[in-house]
Amino acid sequence: MKTSHILAAAALTLLAATGAQAETYQGVNTAVSTKSRDDVNAEAVRAASAPNQNVTRGSRGAETVAVSKDRALVEAEAVRTAYAPNQNVTGGSRVNSKVVSNMPHPMDVRVQAQQGTGATTK
Secondary structure (H helix, E strand, C coil): CHHHHHHHHHHHHHHHHHHCCCCCCCCCCCCCCCCCHHHHHHHHHHHHCCCCCCCCCCCCCCCCCCCCCCHHHHHHHHHHHHCCCCCCCCCCCCCCCCCCCCCCCHHHHHHHHHHCCCCCCC
16 A cells, blocks of 8 residues: 555656746737838839749759760660660679670670671570
């Protein structure tokens, strides 16, 4: 029975301690401004009538990009990289594995076919 009285006293003490930390109401703070009401209204009218005020980037069309390489060259590099054999595999990718790449590159096969020579494998 004494244990229950001790726990009840501890709970009441904890409740009283949290109640003592309540904030007090300071009232409404007054606004401090260096501008007059007319200056603020004039600034608001200027801002509201400004052109392109709420336009997100890219909504006026595509942005220009500086081009440093020919489009055909970039496209050929991209295709060659996409068809590279074992492009995401290294010797350490799997335990006790070796990367053996004996397939011809599809870009080389395509060029050889266009030139009239047959594609050969290693």
